[in-house]
Amino acid sequence: MTLPAADVVAQLTALIGGNAVIGETDKMGNFLNEPRKRFHQTAAAVALPASVEQVQAIVRWASEHGIGVIPQGGNTGLVGAQVPLRGDEVIVSLGKLDRIRSVDVAAGTMTAEAGVILENAHKAAEAENTIFPLWLASQGSARVGGLLSSNAGGVNVLAYGNARELTMGVEAVLADGRLYQGLNSLKKDNTGYDLKDLLVGAEGTLGIITAATLKIFPKPEDYETALVNITGPEAALTLFQMVRERIGSRLNAFEIIPAAGLAMQLRHGMLDRDPTAGPSHWYGLIEVSRMKGGAAGTLMAAIEAAFADGLIDNAVLAESLSDRTRMWSFREQMSEVQSKEGASIKHDVSVPIAAVPQLIAEGSAAAERLFPGIRPVPFGHMGDGNIHFNFSQPIGADGKTFMAQADEAMHEAIYEIVLRLGGSISAEHGIGQLKRELLAQVKDPVALDMMRAIKTALDPKGILNPGKMLG
Template sequence: MFRFMSQDPSQTIARLVETLGSDSVISDEAGMANYLNEPRKRFHQKSPAIAVPKDVAAVQALARLANAEGIPLIPQGGNTGLVGAQVPLFGNEVIVSLARLDRIRDINAAAGHMTAEAGAILENVHKAAEAEGGMFPLWIASQGSARIGGLLSSNAGGVNVLAYGNARELCLGVEAVLADGRLFEGLSSLKKDNTGYDLKDLLVGAEGTLGIITAATLKLYPLPQAYETAIVSLESPEKALELFYAMRDRAGSRLNAFEIVPWLGLDFQLRHGMLDRDPTADKSPWYALIEVAQPKGAEGHLLQGGLEAAFEQTLITNAVVAESEAERTRMWAFREQMSECQSREGASIKHDVSVPIAAIPQLIRDGSQAVKRLVEGVRPMPFGHMGDGNIHFNFSQPVGADPKAFMAGADPIHDAIYETVLALGGSVSAEHGIGQLKTGLLRKVKDPVALEMMRAIKLALDPNGILNPGKVLD
């Protein structure tokens, strides 16, 4: 599918400068480093240059050049992706940073929408919405650096999917540059539009393989008056599931988040000084972080009452309810630092998977047992979004083990987890995407007809294969 012309890197750089201007092209090694070094440091290919177009017209000009001359392009947002979609695979791709397209074009909190460019940082989108009394409810740990284009291209999830859905459900319309430089003007604030195929939904989640998203219309919600947040102590994932059902029945759509974390995650963070103090009530095998939103004018203490009932029903053994914003922040830090704390304990083998919510306890039980049979002393670290079925099923190396040797044995561990997930009717990629990390896995597990349809769409929209080659579809 990929039809790249053989071109000396210096020629590529010269054509980029000619098209975009010297102030929009980075080609020195030091300047390119931050664009090439992805978070997990798994992918290490070079790039001839980084293109940093100043506006949508410049993105179009770049696409026309690339399509005509066979220059592969990789759209990149904040470079926070975890499957390598935003960095080179072959070493001849030009990274297209959307960082300069960072304006908030329009905002109408009362009507429930805003239009932001692809380079807008998520945290800045939050602030812009809140300044107008609205809320954009996509929350992830990297919100200070992740950008809207990348979040939509990866169909990001986060901690509020339970109440508001993932990125695709929070997007009303997109503007995108196609492979040949044409502009798809799909920005819309309509909630209902049945005029043919939903092209917006096709571009969202495509990981930059079908078009370069340059702007999007995003859904806004009323800013809650307050939040009730608590960390509860639990005996098991089975108890957590029962508690989730009870809290969902009680709070309905006001239940924002329901996250589970094993005791080991707290132990790691406390031992490595990542928390100024323990945010939990006591030592417990499992914890759940629960948050309920309080709309303006609504009665408070909904969570408090639910926890009292849960204690009487022996669903929980203890709980701490945040009494200040500082305590709420500490509780969320405990959850958001889960990935980082594992790196301080050596190597870890990670999985981003989902199963039906009712199957989460079995996933954790069966998956942990399967991997413990493979690696003596391995430390299971399943945590994440119990409310939407997405578990980050990670395994930290045995204490004192050689990190390289542990990582060299990753394949049997992957096979054991994915076999367990698929047997439960789950997905091998819940919110991180496919990128270059999981293309081979996708080919193994995806319905062959679905793969044929995906390849047909790719060929129709990008016949020369210049957009993010080798990602999603190998």
Template structure:
């Protein structure tokens, strides 16, 4: 870079004002300390633009001076896309660019700025009698720009799709400071390449998303929620097929959890009350939405039919909001509960839905062949094929020794995933964690196309260099 750190800070202060920059490393903790604590590289500075014009001015300066920029939302990403890789980068936090620009619940859309927290977007929509149905565990801190840049998924993908499918248009600042004004509320626009979909999921490597038009849906009158006891993933798959046939698009969640998840949460006091109907090898959290004016009981009838068909062993249906909250806490605490057991080797993978039982069986067998006594903890979004295939160490094992064997474990699991026609990253992205893996598994022509797009839009490699494409 052409400027030393002091000169850089001076220039950034001129662009953004004293309140728009953090230059002391000790004050950058919230922007550097990502959730899994894997990456520990400092930044040259953190900047907090409060307008699109300031983002443009920042990009123009960075482009002219060769200063790498890292766009950051709520710093909730799990693959290191939002934190430094080399230490010569400036983090661009969109936290202050967080306004509501427009909402039309009747027409089914709202336009918000990239720094708005996801949970705030939920509240704004609900106040208008509508719903923005993207729900993730980190929704209290994740911001819309990061949610879109990572193409976040979550528990409602089954019914509503992931972030890309829930966005009608985006506004983004390009590497040289130009503004792409792709905000619109059109459900049909067949005028060439879909540049919106290109920017969504690009992890900030092609542009800095500054605003987005999001789809809204009618707020359901309520939900029917249950936790079902199952003997195997095969039975879970049969139940999913049966419930999808019965409920159609009203089936908005089908989450799979193994018995070990209940065991860990119970032993560590994470549940105030067991939300299940009793011990079971597997559980499914099943939820059906109830549109306004529709009769209830759809889930209950489906479970009764499943019991008669010997698909399920038992079930408990939520009778109150407290019951539903407790059931969802059981599912959403699955990532946290593993940390109570020590180290965890994690995989965010997807396979065709029909292949989930084989993934669990063959992946578990491959892991157990490497480490005797290893404890598989596969859980997640069975309804869309996305399983978080994690492994806890054998009881009493040394965490450091266990994690030293992570790479062979990754190779064994990914071999099964690819054999089944799956993906090595379902919803967490590539970031800096999986760049080498991407080069191994991605179609070479697809990689060439991705690199060509990056070169065309960011020829100086200013935006999030080294992330996704190394």
């Protein structure tokens, strides 16, 4: 940084006003404290622009002085992409850019600014009898810009795709302050490189997304939701294939959760009652959408066929909205409950769907060999191969000692299996600070050269989210 911190604050204040700049470290807490508490740097300042023009002014100023800027949405990211790395950067919070600019039902699009909270995007779509189907546990605080910058996934990827597939176009401030006006709502536009796809998933390293045109879909008339008892991931794979063949594109979600996850949530009082049909080694959460005029009972028919084939031995279908909410709470609280059980080693990985059982079996066995008493808690998106392969500390162990001994060894063991199976070290959380060095080790060298060339071309001074993803 070429300016003292006091000058940074003073000059930002002159640009966007004193009420839009935070310079005192003790007032930056909400912007610095990321969910996993792994990164602890401060920032030179926090800027809270209220318009796209103010974002442009900040970036032009930062470019002139060679100061790093970190775009931030709801600060829900899990790999440290949205918080400082060095301590001399300026956080640019997009929270005030929170307008829904338009909803076009005929075109099937909604244009939302980067600071729109995901839950509010859901409400805006639902007000027009449509849905925006990106759905994840942090939807009450995660914001559109951050979700797109990390190419968020969630539980509806199976039916609707991830954030990139749900994005028609973006508006973004480039490293020199120019505005890329790419809010395209065309389904066909074959006029060169798809620049939107460069910016979505780039974690703010190529531009600061300020708005996006998002896909919306007709609202289902109802949902059929069930929790089924399964013997393990092998049975889950066979069940998933059978249900998908029967139901096709109306299969919204197929999640798997181990018995350990249910025990933890009941132990900590996170469920008002057991939502399952009874004890089981594993559970599958299946949801099917029913469109207007569609026949009810599709999921029930599939479950009856699964019973007949011996794929499941018990099941419960949601009979009310409260039943459905409880079932989804069981799934969505899986990450939160592990923090109540002590230290937890987390992996956001993906493998080909057919390899999920092998990943879980080999990973659990490797963990037990390395650290007897460790508790594997793999769960997640069976339908798209994205498993959150987490490990809780042995009961009674000291959390700090466990992390010091096990963290690096467990990452090495799990990533070796993932890569051998043709998988990815980051399925939906991104790279950020956490996996930057790992990316350099496992990514194809030619792909890395291409990524670095793009970064250099679009951000020659390296001011956009410096040190993230590529270093």
